[in-house]
Amino acid sequence: MYGRKACQLVKDFNSGEKGQLVAFNNDLFDQVIAESSQHYFELQSLIRKMQEKELDVQTSKNEDHFGALIHHLALVRNKRCLMAYLYNRAEILRNLIWKVGPVIPEEIQEKLSHSEEEYLKKHSASLKSYMSRSDLDLAVDMVPPKDPYIQVRVLDDIGEGIVLSDDKTVNFARHSMHFLKRTDAEQFISRGLMEELKG
C-alpha cells in the first residue's frame, strides 16, 4: 500500500541490464491497479464521513480530510509509476524497431504483454507505410559504405529460400559464407544471425 508496490514495479523495470527489457510483470501491474481501487474506495468513505458530519467538503480541514488527501496522493503516485513503466518500455520497443526491423526475435516476443505486441505491430506497420510513401528505406545505416557488397558468414539457421532484393533465392545454412549486397545483409547482422567477414 501507499506506493510501495508501485515503487517495486518501477524497480522491476530497471532490474534487467541497462537498456534490456525484462518480462512484463503482469502480477505486480494488476496488484498496483487493485491497490489504487482500494485507495479510491477509502477516499470515498472518508468523504462520506465528512458529509455525514455535515462539514463542507471543500473547505473544512479535519482529520478525515487529511486522510482523504493521503489516499489521493497515493493514487496519483500509483498512476505515475504505472505510466512511467509503460512509457519507458514503449520507448525501448520503438528503438528496437529502428535497430532490428519489423521482425522481432522470439526471446523478446515472450517478454512482452499482449498490448505491447499490438503496439509493436501497429508501429511497424505505420513506419512501413511512411517509408513506402517517401520511397526511402530509413532504417538503413546512415553512413555510405565503401563497397556495396560485403562478405558474411551465417551464424544461425535462417532457413532456405530467402528471397533477396534482386529476386534471387538463397539458402542460408549455418557456417556458410556468402557475398551479399550490404542492404540485404544489414537486417540479418543487426539481429545477430550473421557476421561480417573482413579481409
Next chain:
Amino acid sequence: MANYYDIDDILAEEELVSVVFQKAVNGVGIDPSAETDCVEPGSKVELPFWLGHELHLRQVAMIKIPPCFNQKTRLELGADAACVDLRSRCQYFYEFGCKLAPLVGDRDMGSFLLSAFKNRYQAVLAKAHSAAYAVASKCLKILTKEETNLYEAAQSSMAAFKKWRIGGPRFQRAAILGRKRKPTD
C-alpha cells in the same frame, strides 16, 4: 513536468524521510506503531519523500533532515570527497538533496552539495577516461546514480573514440538483444 516519466526521478522521490505529524489524520494505516487507522499529532513516521513533501507543503507534517545529510557526512565530504561511499548512504544523494533543500530551510545545503559534487567529479572523470576494469569496478561502488551515469557516458565516448581511431566492425548485433549464449552444438 519533463521528469514525470523519468525513472530516476521517481526512485529519487521514493527515499525515506522522517516526518513529525502536526495534525491528526484519520483513516490511513501509514503509522505502523499506531493501533488504529489514525495518526496522532506529534507522532514520528517514516514516509517516502513524495508523501512527506506534500504533507509538509500543506503543513500537516514537518520534515526532518534525513541522516545521510547530517554533520558526520558533511565533515567526511569536506575532508576527502572522492573516497566517501555515497551509494550506501543515499543512492540519489544529489537529486534528493536538491529537492530537500527548499523545504528544510538549510541555507548551506546548496553550496555543500555543489562542493561535494565538484570534488568527486574530478576523481570520476580522471578514472573514467583511463582506468582499467579492475580499478574501475572498485570505485564504481561508491558512486551515486547520477555519477554512475556520467561515468558510463565517459566510458562510451572513449569506446567511440577508439573505434573511430582503430576502426571496429561497421555493423554489429543490436545491443538491445542482449548477450547471446553460445549454442551448444
